[in-house]
Amino acid sequence: MADETTPKADEQATEKPPAKAAGGEAAPAAKAKKEKPPAVEDKPFPEFIKQDFMPAVKNAMAKEGITDLYLAFENRSYPIPGLVTDPCWQVIGQLNGGRRQFIIGFSKEDIAAPKFFCSADRGSTPSVLESFMIDERKVTLDLMVQYTLQRLNGQKWLVRN
Template identity: 60%
Template sequence: MTEETNPTPNPETESAAKPAKAKKEKPPALEDKPFTEFIEQDYLPALKKAFAQQGIEDIDVAFTKEKIQMAGLSQMAACWQVMGGFAKGQRQFNIYFPDEDINKQKAFSCAAKGVKPSTIESFMIDERKVTLDLLVFYTIQRLNAQKWLAWN
């Protein structure tokens, strides 16, 4: 009596017969866009959305390149800034980008009731790779530390 045997498939020969699947290339990260394009097209809208989630609808944000309006710093060259205000203009904040790069040095200042800010502080200094979500999160977190968004 002869036994019928089904040959077991050999994975090596089968894979050689099938064409290899092309690897999908990852689209470039939002953060890899040119600096001004990223801020204007991605960061500002995401920041407005985050403010809306906090219940603040009158947020006004602008992206501009100008000198830092603070005593002792007006001699510095102009730098890119995200300037924000809300609560009918009673609360203002600035995020400074002196190197025109979200992964390099950044600074923060804030002031209330129309007074010009008197101090500038480093912002996100421990982050090696800055993402859109982190940039928005740290902005909201910093303003919340002022107790401007919620009483904690």
């Protein structure tokens, strides 16, 4: 009985190693790995902001109970009075009927470029530019949304103490 289940030495020797292609390299696998679709962050800058970032921020804010959020994407000068600069791309958000405003600015048409944040309350104009997401080496959609919510929560606009 033991002889029936144990392979014989002759059978083991007839097994062939995997086929090798010319040059001694292993042949490619029968099933090639599926290529990953490109990341949303690889889209052209304006498309990424309009099609992915802004809707994701609106959805995240809705989960926090903010339903009157207005978002715009514009190329304009920095919003600080007296600061004269070249125009840059900005995501402008308004809530509470426009009484609260925040801006995320991009120094270049690239989500990995240096970014700034500013905010204003009660209809005033922003007076301070703050760096935004400066420690991130790889910028993703999820991180951008998370940092936006974190920054707005720091202003006590989402959850009060």
